[in-house]
Amino acid sequence: MTLPHEQLSTSVSVASASSEVSAPATAPKRKLRCSVRGAKKSFGQNPILRGVDLDIEEGAFAVLVGPSGCGKSTLLRLVAGLEELDEGTIHLGERDVTHAPPRDRDVAMVFQSYALYPHLSVRENLAFGLKLRKTSDKDIDERVREASKMLSLGELLDRMPKQLSGGQKQRVAMGRAIVRRPQIFLFDEPLSNLDAALRAEVRVEIRRNHDQLRATTLYVTHDQVEAMTLADTLWVMNGGVVEQKGTPLDVYERPRSEFVAGFLGSPQMNFFDAKLEKEGDRWLAIGEGARIAIGEERFGAALTEGRTVRAGVRPHDLVRAEEGQPIAGNLHVEIIEALGFEAIAHGWLTASGPRVIARLDADEARKAKSGDSIPLAVTPGSAHLFDPKTGLALDAK
Amino acid sequence: MSNASRSERNRLEFLESGVIHALLIAAVLFALYPLLWVVSIALSPGGISTSHGALPLPTHPSLWNFHALLGKGSSARAWLFGRQLANSIIVAVATAVTAIGVAIPAAYALARFDFVGAKTGMRTLLATQMFPAVASAVPLYLLLDALHLLDSRAGLVLVYASTAVPFAIFQLRGAFLAIPVDIEEAAMVDGATRTEAFWRVVLPAARPAIAVTALYAFMSAYNEFILAATLLSRESAFTLPVVLQRYVGEHGAAWGIFAAGAIVVSLPVMALFYYAQRHLVSGLTAGGVKG
Numbered sequence: 001m002t003l004p005h006e007q008l009s010t011s012v013s014v015a016s017a018s019s020e021v022s023a024p025a026t027a028p029k030r031k032l033r034c035s036v037r038g039a040k041k042s043f044g045q046n047p048i049l050r051g052v053d054l055d056i057e058e059g060a061f062a063v064l065v066g067p068s069g070c071g072k073s074t075l076l077r078l079v080a081g082l083e084e085l086d087e088g089t090i091h092l093g094e095r096d097v098t099h100a101p102p103r104d105r106d107v108a109m110v111f112q113s114y115a116l117y118p119h120l121s122v123r124e125n126l127a128f129g130l131k132l133r134k135t136s137d138k139d140i141d142e143r144v145r146e147a148s149k150m151l152s153l154g155e156l157l158d159r160m161p162k163q164l165s166g167g168q169k170q171r172v173a174m175g176r177a178i179v180r181r182p183q184i185f186l187f188d189e190p191l192s193n194l195d196a197a198l199r200a201e202v203r204v205e206i207r208r209n210h211d212q213l214r215a216t217t218l219y220v221t222h223d224q225v226e227a228m229t230l231a232d233t234l235w236v237m238n239g240g241v242v243e244q245k246g247t248p249l250d251v252y253e254r255p256r257s258e259f260v261a262g263f264l265g266s267p268q269m270n271f272f273d274a275k276l277e278k279e280g281d282r283w284l285a286i287g288e289g290a291r292i293a294i295g296e297e298r299f300g301a302a303l304t305e306g307r308t309v310r311a312g313v314r315p316h317d318l319v320r321a322e323e324g325q326p327i328a329g330n331l332h333v334e335i336i337e338a339l340g341f342e343a344i345a346h347g348w349l350t351a352s353g354p355r356v357i358a359r360l361d362a363d364e365a366r367k368a369k370s371g372d373s374i375p376l377a378v379t380p381g382s383a384h385l386f387d388p389k390t391g392l393a394l395d396a397k
Numbered sequence: 398m399s400n401a402s403r404s405e406r407n408r409l410e411f412l413e414s415g416v417i418h419a420l421l422i423a424a425v426l427f428a429l430y431p432l433l434w435v436v437s438i439a440l441s442p443g444g445i446s447t448s449h450g451a452l453p454l455p456t457h458p459s460l461w462n463f464h465a466l467l468g469k470g471s472s473a474r475a476w477l478f479g480r481q482l483a484n485s486i487i488v489a490v491a492t493a494v495t496a497i498g499v500a501i502p503a504a505y506a507l508a509r510f511d512f513v514g515a516k517t518g519m520r521t522l523l524a525t526q527m528f529p530a531v532a533s534a535v536p537l538y539l540l541l542d543a544l545h546l547l548d549s550r551a552g553l554v555l556v557y558a559s560t561a562v563p564f565a566i567f568q569l570r571g572a573f574l575a576i577p578v579d580i581e582e583a584a585m586v587d588g589a590t591r592t593e594a595f596w597r598v599v600l601p602a603a604r605p606a607i608a609v610t611a612l613y614a615f616m617s618a619y620n621e622f623i624l625a626a627t628l629l630s631r632e633s634a635f636t637l638p639v640v641l642q643r644y645v646g647e648h649g650a651a652w653g654i655f656a657a658g659a660i661v662v663s664l665p666v667m668a669l670f671y672y673a674q675r676h677l678v679s680g681l682t683a684g685g686v687k688g
């Protein structure tokens with residue numbers, strides 16, 4: 001299982017060159033900062049990670065998303081050295097750190113709870129790791145000053161943690177990581193204890209800091225927006241394995257499985273049990289009150305007459321049909337959520353079918369009311385198809 | 398809001414604070430009254446006399462009782478008293494140090510690790526707390542006799558530690574449980590070994606709880622009378638509670654000297670509390686982790 005690292009990195013760069021994740025061909029190949037191979041981990045009888053591979057290029061921002069309990073934090077803690085692998089290897093830079101204790105890994109971690117040292121002032125919190133590593137006082141001063149400028153911690157430096165607000169604690173926790181200048185930053189849901197407005201603000205700040213420092217980062221979240229906006233590469237986990245990796249847009253537009261499609265995107269994608277039929281030269285997925293036009297070029301040979309599929313359409317691609325547009329179904333409106341610039345309509349196409357969510361623009365939303373029937377159309381080429389048994393997307397490769 | 402109602406409210410606030418202060422002053426007087434009596438009796442050469450009224454004022458104030466307590470000028474008696482005071486302090490400090498020294502590692506292990514016997518251990522510790530010390534006075538006497546530790550400070554410390562240790566383990570386990578594991582892990586990621594994380598993060602965060610527990614162990618050993626009276630028979634081995642009791646013993650009660658003794662006994666404790674105050678600032682851990 002343990003490959004020499006050189007061999008490992010070549011095999012990986014070959015793999016990533018052919019994957020849709022890779023940078024434009026002109027960009028120089030970046031070195032790997034973190035690579036996890038075949039990671040397995042159980043707690044007692046419970047397998048939590050069932051063989052995970054993870055690569056992060058130098059300077060990249062990798063985001064791990066997935067539902068609660070899928071093993072994101074466990075994977076992060078394995079990289080930090082706070083848990084020990086059952087099987088597999090972890091390399092940071094050139095070094096095999098599979099069995100190294102956390103202090104020898106040169107990683108910094110921002111905890112969900114912030115985990116500031118309660119008996120130390122902000123300044124001492126920032127300096128703690130540097131002192132342990134016997135950094136000179138002059139260097140410590142300089143780095144603390146630098147980090148506190150970057151995060152506007154200036155007037156907080158002499159306060160104790162209990163005198164800080166949640167947002168300030170969060171910034172101190174980030175500062176404590178930044179002063180360390182580690183090989184890799186690890187974040188475990190760092191924003192989940194902040195209110196929505198602050199979360200949005202800090203999210204941007206994290207991205208800005210990253211762009212400035214270019215520090216390799218592994219970031220765990222189950223917040224869609226964070227995942228989509230922060231990631232260079234998105235890793236979607238489910239049940240202890242990586243279901244899909246790629247750029248956020250790629251994963252959003254071409255989900256490899258029904259799980260990924262349903263997990264990413266808010267409101268959630270609509271799914272219909274349907275059969276494929278050909279009408280003239282057009283392919284349709286028909287079922288549960290929906291007649292969804294399918295883009296032929298996307299699915300190619302997967303389209304066979306009478307095949308049962310799961311058809312998926314994002315709410316944003318399910319809109320009021322214009323005159324002359326083919327109608328995908330009639331939405332019986334139950335509830336309208338007006339968001340201002342647009343509205344979300346909840347309802348169903350047939351009483352026996354699934355709940356359906358569609359997008360209305362603000363004007364329509366003003367007119368529409370509960371009990372209405374609205375003809376819907378699907379944005380051409382936007383429908384996804386999945387195999388009902390395997391859950392995998394039917395996209396032609 | 399109109400001016401009238403504002404001044405109305407100010408007046409109410411003033412009244413409220415006046416009432417609160419009056420109540421507090423009454424409570425303080427209530428608590429101090431017996432103490433003032435002790436001081437007054439200690440300063441009255443004859444001890445309690447019928448000429449005392451309801452107010453704690455000494456009749457013919459003098460330091461005679463203190464003089465008597467310290468041996469009326471006999472240097473041998475004064476030495477003895479000094480030795481007894483030292484016994485008390487040494488035994489109490491040693492008990493506190495032993496209790497904390499044993500309890501810290503034990504409580505940490507019980508709070509952080511899941512090991513065979515952890516639950517049973519906790520229950521056993523709890524069970525030991527159910528019996529009053531007197532119940533074991535006779536077996537303890539026999540035990541110390543067998544160990545040749547009767548009439549010794551070490552023997553007394555051993556006996557006191559047997560109750561102080563379990564109590565301290567309970568207290569400190571609670572304190573360690575209240576310290577989030579996250580901050581230890583943060584320290585380890587920051588470059589600490591597990592041991593360093595313990596010394597540099599966990600222990601300082603638990604300092605208020607440790608101070609309170611140590612103080613409690615000190616006080617219970619310092620004040621203990623029944624076991625000390627049972628296990629000590631040589632005068633030079635006495636602790637102060639045993640010494641004091643003798644003044645109000647069979648041969649008529651010398652309340653004046655007793656009161657003087659009570660004051661002398663209290664001085665080290667008062668000094669200790671004064672010193673410990675700053676360690677007792679509670680809630681040091683509150684706020685290190687989210688919230």
Ligand SMILES: Nc1ncnc2c1ncn2[C@@H]1O[C@H](COP(=O)(O)OP(=O)(O)OP(=O)(O)O)[C@@H](O)[C@H]1O
Nearest residue numbers: 043044048066067068069070071072073074075222
């Ligand atoms: N120390 C542990 N002992 C036993 N089980 C654990 C331990 N740590 C985690 N688990 C279990 O492992 C599973 C994955 O946990 P993990 O914390 O990695 O999930 P997660 O993806 O981070 O979820 P969330 O989004 O809720 O944080 C969970 O079912 C959890 O109960």
Ligand SMILES: [Mg+2]
Nearest residue numbers: 072073074188
């Ligand atoms: Mg988690």
